[in-house]
Amino acid sequence: MRLLELRRLFPVRTLRVRLMLTSLLVVALPIAIVGVALEREGRQALRSEKEDKLFALARVLDLELGPGGYDALIADLPTGWTDRAAAIRHLNRKLAPATDRVADAAPGVGVGYYSRRLDAIVTYGPSRDHANTVGLSIPEDHPGRDVMATKVPRAEAGTLVRGPILNAMLPIIRDGEAIGYIWSNEFSSAIEAQASAIDLAVVVASVGGLVVAFGIISVLSRRLSREVGVIVHGLAAMKRDLRRPIPALRDELGEIVEAINGMAKALNDARSLNENILASVADAIVAVDLEGRVTAVNPAAEHLYGVTSAEVIGKPYRSLFPKEARLDSVLLDTLQTGRVHAAVTIDLPRAEQTLRINATSSVLRDGDGKRIGAVVVLKDVSERERLMVQVMRADRLAALGELTAGIAHEVRNPLTSIRGFIQYLDECESLEEWRAYGPLIIRQVDSLNHLVGELLAFGRPQPPRIATVDVPQLIKEMAFLARGKSDARIELACDGSFPTIEADGEALKQALLNLIINAIQAIPDGGTVTVSTRTEGEHVAIVVKDDGVGVAPENLDKVFDPFFSTKPSGTGLGLAMVHRIVDAHGGVITIDSAPGKGTVVEIRLPIVHHDQTPEPVS
Known part of the structure; x- marks a missing residue:
């Protein structure tokens, strides 16, 4: 229930709320990162500043001790170092004024000397607060012992003699030896108070920045949302009427509106152009969706089927035909299988007659290539066939x-x-x-x-007797027979991977023998006839080439005509017979020749024989 109420109060799906949330996130994230960085840098800078100050005070006390160190101060004591208590009192009397003076100059700071030889606190200023610590030894794990052992200054935060403090410890080096150390410390609570003040300033600045940013984002998002709303409502209106433009806006949104209005005008012009083209095309055009319902018909289709677009749009395509009619439609076949049909001749039953129609169907796809239906173009070829x-x-x-x-x-x-x-x-x-x-x-x-x-x-051609034919072997046999009729040289260049084909072997023998003999008769003594083969996809090619006298350009179109021959003793039926044999196999024969440059005749045959008789499609 609470979740629904929150969604009702904060409709995050609106553009304005999304813009505000996104903008706030974009603004808040850098502010938070900068705030955290400033807080860390502030604390680090504060500690560094405190350490520098404390070490400075310790160095002042090191100078007060003088170059001779403790030995110089204790030289006038009759008992010297032998009496520990007397030595501590003597050094305290000598050094306490210096530590008290430094401590009074830096309120909240505690300073003092430690003697390594006496293993005791010599003085701890201000004396009024810490005189009771004079003469005490530091614990074995006290960091001051590491400072004296390593001769390296050290700053340590923790609970020591005075309590929770930041303690700066400076070794006292005389003649290369650490004779003790000087400390200068300050309570951690005072440092933490200053750090908290820095944190507060960072938080106040960050929150202030977020409040200002929220105000600016709110104003800008309201304006942007209002202008985007104009575009949204304009697009909704364009769905109903492309001629209603979106009102003009400013800046980049204005450019977007201009682009949308321009595209809408272009789309409307294209739609009008397509409608005019469909209306003016003499061929009938019918489109269906994936369910087989009619989505578009042009006037030619209305006339062909005897219907109006209002009567058939949205209805099944089968409803255009009588219920008792046997329907084998190329359009529905394309819709179901995706197979494209090109120039298929079908019978279209009408009440008064059956029309011969040339049908071409293809798949309809949208801009993403997704199939959305099929379309068929129907051309009435009844009169043309007559x-x-x-x-x-x-x-x-x-x-x-x-x-x-x-x-x-x-x-x-x-x-x-x-x-x-x-x-x-x-x-x-x-x-x-x-x-x-x-x-x-x-x-x-x-x-x-x-x-x-x-x-x-x-005049009485027989249908080909189809069987498997080894074309290279057939060429060798015909070349052998033709050699006996002339002394011309016959060269074979057969493809080693040439496949067997489905054909009438005897008919091909007759065709090849005619071509080779024609080539031999066209060349002078010592000429060459070359027979070669090659494979081209689902077809094979047989090429007969000679270097003979060639054929004149004006005679090339007549060489396959019956009774046309350039040879005195020729009947003109040889090449006509070859053409008929190749045509019966569903092949193609071409000739290329020039006077004095020889002749090239090429036969292209399908590898798999297909029946040439078309099956009726209704």
Whole structure:
């Protein structure tokens, strides 16, 4: 109950109270440290001053004793040192006036002489107070005995002959020997009273400083808290309306307010810009939170789904579709798995028709990178696909026309030759001429047959028969076969760590053999064909390089077209077939060539074969 009452009285969670407590702590801690340091230094300085004063009085008494010491004073005593009591009385009569004079000059101070030879107090001033101590010996553990033994001055605080005192003891040195010691002492109570006065002054000064600091901190914190309150209330208002600026303030807080107002204006402008962009984008955009509830839709999405933003904001994304519809959404998949989808073609069922949609989804994150939802961009490609079908049909018709023209050209030449030979032989009766021209006719027929065979292979492609293929071994076999067709030098530079791949081995053999033979036919005598391999992540590359005549720049775009060939006897179907084989494997073929600098053909194939037929996504 008391704790609750204290919290109610002192709401430490307010900014002003925190500022006051923090400031007081910052101020009080140095004041306390300085106060403690001053108190210690004051006490140390007081003791040092007392010790210096007491040792000064002891040195005055040492001078009063004279250079001869006790021996000079006792020289006129008939009995000398033999009569201890007489010697003590004699020395007391000689030295008591000096000790009384010094003691009277420093009230509260006690001074005296001690004789080591007599082991007795010779005099203790003021005599009126301490005459009864004359003739007494100090205890065995008295620090005065250490002073006489070590010949080192010493100040000691404790309870001695006089009581609790600070005692300064000075050895009396004559001819290198300690003949006694002189003391000068003062009651500890008097010293403690002076030290307490110093402590009181330090405490008063510290408390006064804290009171003044508290007043200043209270005034400043009230002003600062009031100005911070203006900022807090202004920020609360900005949550509802970014167009309401915070009132201007002074000094650094004024700069903070200006910065906040500037950021609010920039944020409002950015929000307006984003809203305008979303409103003007032709593609549909839908965003959802982590629970799958719609958080934003643009006008294009409203038109695509046939809804308004007011109807769907805050509702589950599945509510945009009929309950009986089978839904396999890329947006919800991204939301659940974090997997990004790019340009996925899906079917979007609508009441009047099913639309073909190009969908791209990604994860939404806040400024800290934390996932807050997902967004999908939907593009209606139904009309585009219809136009693409028409374009592809037109392209196929054009290609068919080119193919027909090529076939006609390739077939006409052998037929013309056959017709000419037949006409000639029809009028010829010589059997020798029939034997001479018969093989020529057969070669022309074989040429036609070869052309028809290539056309059949090109026109009826078979799907690849996928198996594990050792590409370096396959390259060695094709290089061996190609060597028999020319005296060109074939060099192999296969990667030793080249992996096996999934491919149609026979189709790859056909493609590689065509490329190597083309390279051999393009080089002059003594040329070199280099076949190399390398691995690039999930793909492998096969490179066929020659130092032959090269290909003219205007012909590079045509080398893979059917019936295009720069060789007099070529059909133009070899590279077209290679391109079709590589494409069936999901690979890419590129060519780089320049006249007189040779040609480089590169095939890139995936290590793992993927079916090229896309799966429908709804």
